[in-house]
Amino acid sequence: MSLLSSNLRNHFKNQKAIKIIAGINNTSISQISKIAQAAELANASYIDIAANVKIVKFIKSFSCLPVCISSIEPVDIYNCVIAGADIIEVGNYDFFYSKGIYISSNDIIKLVKEIKSLVCNIPICVTVPYYLNLDEQVFLAKNLEFIGVDLLQTEGVYYSNYSKSLSCINDLHLCFSNSLSASLLSTYVISQNVKLPIITASGVTDIFTSCTSSYGASGVGIGSAVNKKKSLAEMTKYINQIRHTLMNKHKNISVYLPNNNI
Template sequence: MANSSLSLSSLSLGGPRAVATTAAWQDARSSSSFFHCKSPASASKFGGSSLMRSSSSRGINDAKMNGVKARQPLRVTAVSAASHREFVLKDFHARRALKIISGLQNFNSDSVASVVTAAEKGGATHVDIACDPELVKLAISLTRLPVCVSAVDPEAFLTAVEAGAHMVEIGNYDSFYSTGRTFSSEEVTLAESLEWEGVDIIQTEGGTSSDPSRPGVHGLIEKAVPTLAAAYSISRAIKIPVMCASGVSIITAPMAIAVGAAGVGVGSAVNKLNDQVAMIAEVRSIANALGLPSHASKTNLAAAGV
């Protein structure tokens, strides 16, 4: 599995999410191999899990995941572009990834464009959008950052990857908790199994399951407790990078790194703002808190070929 690139993310009440870079996904179309991703799955008391895979990944046939049968087939194949994989994963390996999320169910092109622009100009390292080929084309026209697409149906990824998405992510049930979806407590074991199969990243979530008792900084910390606890627990059980998302803010982003995360995913702190300048400022503030270079610095480094 030396060439595989698969990432698992953990949600407080969620199932596995798969993310794949486009190179492998395109290769997958000519392969008979399948990666089997579990549909709404288990969650630990600290958090659930989402699975991510880069599209430069090798196919996995009938992953056993500690005896848990997978339900949804996600088609992937042999690695064809190590440089593509590095483009997607380098900031996770540097433990400073900042993924700005427009929303799993946000198909409004104007809203997505605003979030992507804020991510680009604010100094983020990745953007995460709904799984839609037209949104992918829009995103890659606005940013040079790796574009991740999220969905709960792995079969929806093909057209998004064909449109240019760099990663695919399945298993984010954060927006479905209010419908009554609940999960069992197998996430750490599942994370260990998927790491063995070639997973690259585990993303922890859980902000929607917390209910802060106080406003202000105290409330922001309370809201992030589930995802921080999951990151702490899971990062000590596996060797691949762990990413915190859901309930993360400028206050808690550095805490995520301190407890063992390799990066953070930020959604509502940015996408709920109505002003483009405010969005950019929020992304910039979180990027600064993580020690990321400014957009201007990135532009200068790119121009210098660094």
């Protein structure tokens, strides 16, 4: 965490960090530009974009927000850091999930070590996969803390693989709530075992944001809830709602936490 800017450190310390996720597969300059502008206007903490050198340079050309790039490809990560990326996230495993591939804890640790050898002085966040049981998630989190990772992120259940069998697939709100529940459970358990800041992502909306800090989250990752807004004004207003809700820690909304055999 020492590698983060003082402003970001304060956001995480006060449990009010907001990461706006443009999307790992989103390469639409116009859409990403709108999202980045909204994030800056609403005083979000930083923006997460695809690991694309052109996009990194474009965002850095007009935005003062720290830029996080998400990838599992060391070469792409290295090139984006050279282009000006401020934070690295090892995560967004959806590409593998869609192919039925699930990365092991050992593979993640090896990947992080390789990336750290390439970019020594850049903050690194790692997403802890949802499909690991809670003991395995804690074991991975502790190992990542030991090797010098700066941030962790939790994720919820990946539904796309199971869209035909899920009875809740026609109720997106229920799906997102279940996904958030899984992410919050991971956040709570991991936060009891490591000292690293944890970002809760997957299904986070303005309705549930205020409860995340109660589960040990130092920040939230917001993606689809912002991306589906059509205009810059709507995006900005929504992020402002997230920020105001996150600061209101006295309003605690209960979210059902599933068991640990996710």
